[in-house]
Amino acid sequence: MTTNENKDQFRPTDHENDHFLLTTVVGSYPKPKWLNRAKELYEDPDHGFDEDDYREAKDDAARLITNEHERAGLDVVVDGEMRRNEMVEFFAHRIEGYEFNGPVKVWGHNYFDKPSVVTDVEYDESWLVDEYEFTAAATDRPVKVPITGPYTLASWSFNEAYEDDAELAYDLADLVNEEIEKLVEAGARYIQIDEPALATTPDDHAIVGEALEHIVADIPEDVRIGLHVCYGDYSRIYPEILEFPVDEFDLELANGDYDQLDVFKDPEFTKDLALGVTDVHVGEAESVEQIERNILKGLEVVPPEQLVLSPDCGVKLLDREVAYGKMANMVEAARNVEAKLDAGEIDVERGAPTPADD
Amino acid sequence: MTEYVSTTTGLFPLPDWAKDDLSDLKGHQKHDLISGDEGGEITAAYEEAREEVIDVQREAGLDRVVEGQLRWDDMLAHPLAVHDAVETHGIVRYYDNNNFYREPVVTDDLDFSGDVASELEATTELVDDDLQAVLPGPYSLAELATDEHYGDEVEFLGAVADFLAGELEAFPAHETLYLLEPSLVEDAPGDGLDERASEAIDRVANATDADVVVQPYWGALEEKVYAHLLDADIDAVGFDFVANQEDNLYNVQEYGATDDVSLGLVDGQSTLVEDADAVRDRVDWVTERVPVSEFETIYLTTNTETFYLPYAKYEEKLAVLADAAELAEVKAA
Numbered sequence: 001m002t003t004n005e006n007k008d009q010f011r012p013t014d015h016e017n018d019h020f021l022l023t024t025v026v027g028s029y030p031k032p033k034w035l036n037r038a039k040e041l042y043e044d045p046d047h048g049f050d051e052d053d054y055r056e057a058k059d060d061a062a063r064l065i066t067n068e069h070e071r072a073g074l075d076v077v078v079d080g081e082m083r084r085n086e087m088v089e090f091f092a093h094r095i096e097g098y099e100f101n102g103p104v105k106v107w108g109h110n111y112f113d114k115p116s117v118v119t120d121v122e123y124d125e126s127w128l129v130d131e132y133e134f135t136a137a138a139t140d141r142p143v144k145v146p147i148t149g150p151y152t153l154a155s156w157s158f159n160e161a162y163e164d165d166a167e168l169a170y171d172l173a174d175l176v177n178e179e180i181e182k183l184v185e186a187g188a189r190y191i192q193i194d195e196p197a198l199a200t201t202p203d204d205h206a207i208v209g210e211a212l213e214h215i216v217a218d219i220p221e222d223v224r225i226g227l228h229v230c231y232g233d234y235s236r237i238y239p240e241i242l243e244f245p246v247d248e249f250d251l252e253l254a255n256g257d258y259d260q261l262d263v264f265k266d267p268e269f270t271k272d273l274a275l276g277v278t279d280v281h282v283g284e285a286e287s288v289e290q291i292e293r294n295i296l297k298g299l300e301v302v303p304p305e306q307l308v309l310s311p312d313c314g315v316k317l318l319d320r321e322v323a324y325g326k327m328a329n330m331v332e333a334a335r336n337v338e339a340k341l342d343a344g345e346i347d348v349e350r351g352a353p354t355p356a357d358d
Numbered sequence: 359m360t361e362y363v364s365t366t367t368g369l370f371p372l373p374d375w376a377k378d379d380l381s382d383l384k385g386h387q388k389h390d391l392i393s394g395d396e397g398g399e400i401t402a403a404y405e406e407a408r409e410e411v412i413d414v415q416r417e418a419g420l421d422r423v424v425e426g427q428l429r430w431d432d433m434l435a436h437p438l439a440v441h442d443a444v445e446t447h448g449i450v451r452y453y454d455n456n457n458f459y460r461e462p463v464v465t466d467d468l469d470f471s472g473d474v475a476s477e478l479e480a481t482t483e484l485v486d487d488d489l490q491a492v493l494p495g496p497y498s499l500a501e502l503a504t505d506e507h508y509g510d511e512v513e514f515l516g517a518v519a520d521f522l523a524g525e526l527e528a529f530p531a532h533e534t535l536y537l538l539e540p541s542l543v544e545d546a547p548g549d550g551l552d553e554r555a556s557e558a559i560d561r562v563a564n565a566t567d568a569d570v571v572v573q574p575y576w577g578a579l580e581e582k583v584y585a586h587l588l589d590a591d592i593d594a595v596g597f598d599f600v601a602n603q604e605d606n607l608y609n610v611q612e613y614g615a616t617d618d619v620s621l622g623l624v625d626g627q628s629t630l631v632e633d634a635d636a637v638r639d640r641v642d643w644v645t646e647r648v649p650v651s652e653f654e655t656i657y658l659t660t661n662t663e664t665f666y667l668p669y670a671k672y673e674e675k676l677a678v679l680a681d682a683a684e685l686a687e688v689k690a691a
Binding site: 108155 | 371374377380381384385386387388390391431449451452454455456457458459627628629630665666668669670671
């Protein structure tokens with residue numbers, strides 16, 4: 001078995017198997033109902049529930065969900081993004097140059113406060129260092145930090161200030177780089193850049209690649225950088241994304257029942273693959289056996305030392321117990337597959353696309 | 359002398375209070391979206407919101423007033439999404455935007471619905487004789503839908519055109535009709551289908567006595583598509599001069615234009631509010647570069663729908679359009 005130092009730094013010291021399929025989450029997790037209620041009270045001007053009370057509620061929720069990830073057995077945990085409202089808004093509030101003009105429609109009656117970039121963006125207060133330090137103090141396990149990527153921050157904003165979205169994305173990438181430097185200083189070792197907007201406009205993969213060069217500039221090699229992409233036509237970004245300066249690609253594939261798996265078999269997948277093994281759009285936890293079968297799909301693309309397991313995407317829209325069930329079953333499935341790999345019971349042919357014989 | 363008419367392409371954002379109220383009344387999920395047979399409090403909320411956006415247009419001083427299509431949860435796919443012969447499936451992406459609509463799957467004959475006509479009937483009580491109707495063009499509506507009934511692309515396009523024509527015949531009197539055709543740019547019809555698309559538009563346009571404007575957007579039409587569109591019996595062709603100036607100009611220079619034109623000069627997808635003088639200057643910039651001595655009517659509009667905008671910015675954009683048309687009128691006189 002070959003080693004993968006960057007991934008193995010997250011291997012628990014008491015890991016039970018020789019093989020190690022790192023289990024983690026993409027980031028978001030269902031908020032406890034009381035946290036939403038606390039937010040309503042905080043936003044209600046007639047109520048005495050103040051900012052300190054709301055911060056305490058968020059702290060409690062962050063501890064609770066971090067602990068829930070531990071209980072599920074995840075090797076790398078997140079706080080479930082308990083302090084974040086929406087993946088663009090949260091960051092735009094912390095970046096100089098953004099302004100908010102009110103909610104806009106995404107679909108149906110789902111809205112978000114799409115911000116406008118009105119002047120050059122600048123780094124002001126830290127975005128995530130407090131969140132990271134709090135979570136890291138609440139657990140002994142390694143903590144992953146998801147950050148919305150600059151291309152998505154640019155694409156999902158109104159751009160009033162820059163010549164084009166690419167220029168805006170590069171400037172934002174420099175700010176992400178600054179934030180990662182501070183996170184690394186605070187002890188963070190695992191950063192995930194989320195770029196869902198790449199699915200909308202896959203032809204812009206070169207912009208995402210260039211932005212990532214800005215992001216990783218002067219970041220130590222051993223800091224693990226992942227890129228999360230979801231719900232797109234991957235054939236339009238692969239193999240080009242292999243050139244990106246990241247260690248891992250976190251990909252949604254369970255939702256399409258791995259119908260895009262072959263895309264990643266040729267040419268050879270040279271990065272680590274964080275494979276989506278549970279579908280976040282299915283409202284019940286997949287069985288351990290089902291997830292084991294899904295894990296084997298990943299082994300058709302990469303050897304075990306390059307494989308990481310996570311849900312397809314953030315699980316925040318699921319019922320909390322369903323979300324928990326998916327995590328726990330995923331971890332159990334991972335340990336089962338590891339044991340079978342140790343015992344030499346798994347024989348998966350890797351690389352060549354499988355002919356469509358069914 | 360050219361008449362300048364300020365207008366919009368409809369599909370407005372809901373006022374913020376209506377976003378909240380209707381979220382609470384309807385819910386956030388796929389099955390909570392508009393069904394076409396809603397009633398009670400939901401209808402009342404939409405009526406109040408409709409009055410509000412009509413007031414906004416009045417106060418801005420627009421020359422044409424639209425209903426606003428605040429019920430159109432599925433954007434341009436709405437007329438099919440609420441149709442009895444259509445099932446709505448999963449949520450799919452709306453062109454290249456971070457917006458989604460329910461995929462309408464046509465499973466039976468597209469007979470008369472009357473959904474849009476009843477919206478416009480309700481509007482006639484609130485407007486004078488400057489009502490403008492807005493519909494998806496037949497090509498775009500067909501492209502946004504999935505056909506599981508007609509079985510043939512051309513036949514389906516014809517059925518959608520017949521359906522829209524039937525709806526249009528039930529409309530109350532209106533001064534202008536805008537047919538929005540972004541798919542003519544985004545999913546341009548190939549050889550043969552470009553001609554069919556033009557015929558389909560012709561079929562719809564002939565179902566009204568109003569002036570008909572066909573507004574493609576998110577770029578310029580391919581040359582052949584443009585040339586075929588000019589064969590349709592329409593009063594004005596529209597141009598998205600926000601997304602593409604060069605190719606739109608080229609089309610007019612090469613193939614001419616209708617006697618009336620619609621210029622999309624105000625960006626329906628940017629919160630940066632244009633200056634009315636600058637918009638007027640851009641009208642001059644266009645007219646100086648085309649080989650047409652004088653257009654009879656120039657409609658000034660946003661390039662796209664405006665539901666992408668925060669409500670306050672949408673209001674500002676409407677005022678800019680009205681001011682720009684007035685400035686152009688003064689200057690021309």
